[in-house]
Structure formats: C-alpha cells, structure tokens
Amino acid sequence: MPQTGKNVVVAFKVEAALDTAPGATGAKKLRLTPSPGLGLRKELIRSNEVRNDGMTAVPRHGSRSVDGSYSGELSVGTYDQIIAAVVRATQVASVQVTNALASLASISFGTNTVTATVTSTGSGFLQAGIKVGDVFRVTTTGSVNDDVNAQVQAVTTHTLTVNDGAFAADAAARTTFNLAIGKKISNGTTPVRTSYRIDEYNQDIDLSEVFGGCRWTGMDIRGTPNGMAELTISAMGMSTEALVSGSSPYFTTPTAFTSDSLVMADAVIHFAGADIAVATAVELSYQVNAATLPVIGSSVTPDVFDNEARLTGSITVLRADLANLSNYINETELELFIMLQEPEAEPKDYIGIYIPRLKLGGVDAAIGGDGAMTETLTFEAGMKPSAAGQDQAMITFTTSAS
Numbered sequence: 177m178p179q180t181g182k183n184v185v186v187a188f189k190v191e192a193a194l195d196t197a198p199g200a201t202g203a204k205k206l207r208l209t210p211s212p213g214l215g216l217r218k219e220l221i222r223s224n225e226v227r228n229d230g231m232t233a234v235p236r237h238g239s240r241s242v243d244g245s246y247s248g249e250l251s252v253g254t255y256d257q258i259i260a261a262v263v264r265a266t267q268v269a270s271v272q273v274t275n276a277l278a279s280l281a282s283i284s285f286g287t288n289t290v291t292a293t294v295t296s297t298g299s300g301f302l303q304a305g306i307k308v309g310d311v312f313r314v315t316t317t318g319s320v321n322d323d324v325n326a327q328v329q330a331v332t333t334h335t336l337t338v339n340d341g342a343f344a345a346d347a348a349a350r351t352t353f354n355l356a357i358g359k360k361i362s363n364g365t366t367p368v369r370t371s372y373r374i375d376e377y378n379q380d381i382d383l384s385e386v387f388g389g390c391r392w393t394g395m396d397i398r399g400t401p402n403g404m405a406e407l408t409i410s411a412m413g414m415s416t417e418a419l420v421s422g423s424s425p426y427f428t429t430p431t432a433f434t435s436d437s438l439v440m441a442d443a444v445i446h447f448a449g450a451d452i453a454v455a456t457a458v459e460l461s462y463q464v465n466a467a468t469l470p471v472i473g474s475s476v477t478p479d480v481f482d483n484e485a486r487l488t489g490s491i492t493v494l495r496a497d498l499a500n501l502s503n504y505i506n507e508t509e510l511e512l513f514i515m516l517q518e519p520e521a522e523p524k525d526y527i528g529i530y531i532p533r534l535k536l537g538g539v540d541a542a543i544g545g546d547g548a549m550t551e552t553l554t555f556e557a558g559m560k561p562s563a564a565g566q567d568q569a570m571i572t573f574t575t576s577a578s
Contacts, residue, residue, distance in 0.1 A: 178380070186213070187374070187430035191370075191372060195371065196388075197388065203375070205432040207251065208246055211246040211408075216416040221235055241412065241477055242414065247407065249404040250397065250407045250438050252435040252576060255409070256575060262393070263363040263462065264367035264369060264482070268360040269359055270359045271357045273306065273355040279294055279300070280299065285319060285345060288337060289335055290314070290326075301565075303333070308328050309528065310328045311575075311576075317352070325524055326339060327515045339444050360572060361575075362567050370391070373386065373387070373390065382424055385417075385419075386419055386426045387413045391413070391466060392411050393410050393411060394461070394463040394466075395408065396408040399458050400456065401456060402441070404437045404439055412466050414476055443458075443515065455492065458490070460488075464483060468480055486556070487531065487556065489555055492553075495549045500536065511532055512531040528575070532569060533570075535555060536554065537556050539553055
C-alpha cells in the first residue's frame with residue numbers, strides 16, 4: 177500500500193548536543209497544514225574531464241544538508257518552543273503581580289487605562305516589571321473587567337495604557353487584585369541557539385525520515401479577514417536517516433497540542449498610535465539568514481550557521497487619509513501591536529505580538545479598482561534598546577499558555 181499524503185506524523189525534540197539523537201520519549205507533535213516538509217539535499221560533483229567518446233563520467237555526491245518548511249495555523253501554546261528557537265530566546269514564565277508585590281493601594285479602570293494609587297515612593301507598575309507589549313488580565317477585583325485581556329501600550333508608575341476599549345470604565349478603587357502577565361518570548365541581549373531532531377513518520381508504510389542537527393531558521397505569520405492566522409516555519413539541518421519498519425517512528429507517543437486555531441476576525445491591531453479596524457491583510461517575516469558550510473574531509477556541514485535577524489512585514493488597510501504616507505515621508509519610528517484571542521468566554525486564551533521599533537519601507541495604493549481603495553504599508557523593524565518599561569528586543573510574543 178502506498179503512503180497517503182495526510183497520514184504523516186511530524187514530531188520534534190531538542191537535542192542535548194548538536195546532531196546527537198535525544199531519547200525517544202518527550203517529543204512534541206507538530207500541527208500542520210499541507211507543507212513541503214524537510215528533505216535531504218546533496219551537491220552533485222561533475223567531472224570536467226575531456227573525453228573523445230561524447231559522454232560524461234558518472235557524477236559523485238558532495239556535501240549534504242537538510243532544509244524545508246512546515247505550515248500550520250497559529251494556536252495558543254502549539255508553536256511556543258519553535259518561536260523561541262527562531263528568535264533565539266528562552267521562554268520567560270508568566271508573572272503574577274499582586275497589589276502587595278507592586279506596593280499598590282488600589283487600581284481603577286478607564287476604557288483603555290488601569291490607574292493605580294501607590295503605598296510608598298518607588299513603587300508602582302514600572303517597579304513591578306511590567307513592560308510595553310505585555311498582555312495581562314486582572315482578577316479578584318470584583319470589577320466587570322476581571323479576566324479581560326489587555327495589551328500594554330504604555331506604562332508609567334501609576335498608569336497602564338492598553339488597547340482602546342479593552343475595559344468598561346470603572347472608577348471604583350479595587351484594593352485587592354492580581355495582575356497576571358502571560359509567558360513571554362523575546363529576543364534579548366544574548367542569542368540562545370538550540371538544535372532539534374525532527375521525525376517525519378509515514379504511518380501507512382511504517383517508515384520514518386529522521387533529520388538531525390536541525391535549527392529553526394525563520395517564520396512567516398500572515399492573516400486575512402476571513403482566514404486563520406497562518407504560520408510557516410523553516411528549518412535547516414545536518415543529517416538524514418531512514419528508519420525501516422519495526423524501528424520507526426523514532427519518537428514514541430509525542431505530545432499533541434489541542435488549542436483552537438486563531439482567526440484574524442478576533443484580532444486587535446494597534447499601529448501608528450491607533451487601533452486599526454480597517455486592515456485587510458497582515459504579514460510578518462522573521463529570518464535569521466542561516467546557511468550551511470561545506471568543508472574538506474566531510475560530507476556533513478559542521479553546523480547550521482545563523483546571522484543577524486531581519487524582521488519585515490506589511491499591513492494592508494483601507495485608505496482614509498495620508499497619515500501613513502506622512503509617516504513614510506518623515507521616516508517616523510512606529511510600533512505594532514497584535515493580539516489574537518480564542519473565541520470563548522473570559523478568560524480567553526491569547527497570543528500577543530509586539531514590534532517596538534519599525535519604519536515604513538513603502539506606501540503603495542492601486543488606483544481604479546472596484547470598491548474601497550487600499551494601501552499596503554511595507555516595513556522593516558530593528559532592535560529597541562532596554563529602557564524603563566521596555567525590554568530590549570526586535571519582537572516579543574506573549575501567550576496565556578502555561
């Protein structure tokens with residue numbers, strides 16, 4: 177019986193040492209949409225010998241490497257480990273900020289603010305370590321705003337400014353509260369490099385392709401109004417092994433993720449100082465420009481070598497004014513906030529994305545089409561240094577996943 181295209185299980189696990197097989201348990205199953213997958217690549221070495229028979233000598237195989245990509249639908253918790261590997265970061269555990277920890281006497285809510293009174297000098301939101309881009313929810317206040325997700329857009333000692341309309345105005349002073357900040361993935365001052373073993377198990381024929389020394393080298397996130405938030409992740413690796421029936425799959429009982437796929441209809445986008453209700457497409461691309469390197473005496477590259485990251489993207493919006501063109505003309509530095517939530521009762525699971533420092537690379541609007549006129553804003557991001565209420569980063573992900 178031939179192998180069917182959909183009955184393939186992809187599982188992955190961190191290697192303790194580069195291109196060294198980890199244990200068969202503890203892997204995670206990769207959720208997929210139709211994808212190219214990974215593949216072995218070999219350079220062909222062709223002879224340039226001059227012959228008088230009109231034919232060429234058989235070629236030889238040279239250096240080998242692995243590359244490819246997988247696509248999926250963004251969902252809470254599913255890709256956290258891979259996203260952390262792409263941005264070369266560690267995952268920072270969620271933080272619970274209580275009124276006692278932050279030395280806050282009380283908090284109250286505006287439609288897009290949380291305002292605090294402090295119990296002592298040197299206390300407050302900044303001192304509690306809350307950062308721009310964090311996604312949080314407040315509990316135990318007794319307010320209608322309990323368990324509502326909000327993304328921090330500005331932070332001072334006494335005030336958190338969040339996405340417009342996140343809260344219902346509630347001026348009552350709440351003296352007991354817990355402010356829960358989600359787990360964060362953010363590229364920091366020192367890149368963290370991890371390698372993985374990836375198993376593509378062909379269930380119908382009980383055979384596996386196993387790829388070793390793999391590094392996740394890039395990701396693309398995109399979304400449209402009537403679609404899922406889509407993710408493509410790319411990888412490069414060092415070695416390939418074919419496991420026969422009886423010895424496959426390599427990974428036994430990998431853990432499967434079950435969270436709902438996120439849709440762009442439930443997203444909140446804040447760009448250039450305002451929430452955007454008229455976006456028709458969003459794309460982000462984070463690449464570390466990785467490459468392998470052939471060496472004499474071995475057919476296997478010694479590593480997958482990464483470089484400085486490049487973060488680019490685009491947003492397509494309905495044109496209502498020329499504010500975006502003005503930002504492009506004036507080389508204005510901008511921020512981008514995106515929050516995606518599951519369609520459930522509060523507390524909703526979420527993923528927050530924050531790009532702290534970007535500049536537009538183009539504003540293009542086509543003329544003469546049917547319906548509303550749109551403009552596509554392309555951009556490129558750079559590192560924002562650490563400051564009060566600000567992590568050093570190019571991009572930060574926050575998630576409610578444990």
